[in-house]
Structures are given as structure tokens and as C-alpha cells.
Amino acid sequence: RTEGQGQETENMVFDIPAHNTLPTVAVKMCSWHSIMDFRESGKAEDPLQEVGAMQFIGDNEHVMGCTDLLTDEKYMYMVMPF
Numbered sequence: 001r002t003e004g005q006g007q008e009t010e011n012m013v014f015d016i017p018a019h020n021t022l023p024t025v026a027v028k029m030c031s032w033h034s035i036m037d038f039r040e041s042g043k044a045e046d047p048l049q050e051v052g053a054m055q056f057i058g059d060n061e062h063v064m065g066c067t068d069l070l071t072d073e074k075y076m077y078m079v080m081p082f
Contacts, residue, residue, distance in 0.1 A: 024082040
């Protein structure tokens, strides 16, 4: 089911069958267009550096880890523990 839609991203929630034994994850989908616009705006935060830090630091009490990072021509998908 779709939770909400923005101009560049779409937030979706998928129901997981009760018999599933795989770990539950959250996937954040960010458009490359939005990422590049944000980086070019000159703001202090850089989405790509934040993802790198999440992967480097891992999951701890202060920073949520990023277990995987997937990309295609339109989006970057961050896979995180849920």
C-alpha cells in the first residue's frame, strides 16, 4: 500500500507474511535528481556522505546502519534494519 507521494519520491509500505523468517528492513528511496539538487544547493549536509558514514559506522546506539545500498539510473535505495 502507498503511504504518500512526493514530487520525486514515493513512500511505500509492504506487508510481510506472518511465516516470513527473513529480517525486516526499511528501504529509503531517494531520486538522484533530488540528491544532486540538494548537493548543489550548498547546504552543510551531503546525502552521499551521510550514506557513506552510515555504512562505515554501522548500526549502533547513535547511528542507524545501512545494510545495503542499491542504485539504478533514477534512484538510490538505502536498505536499513527496521
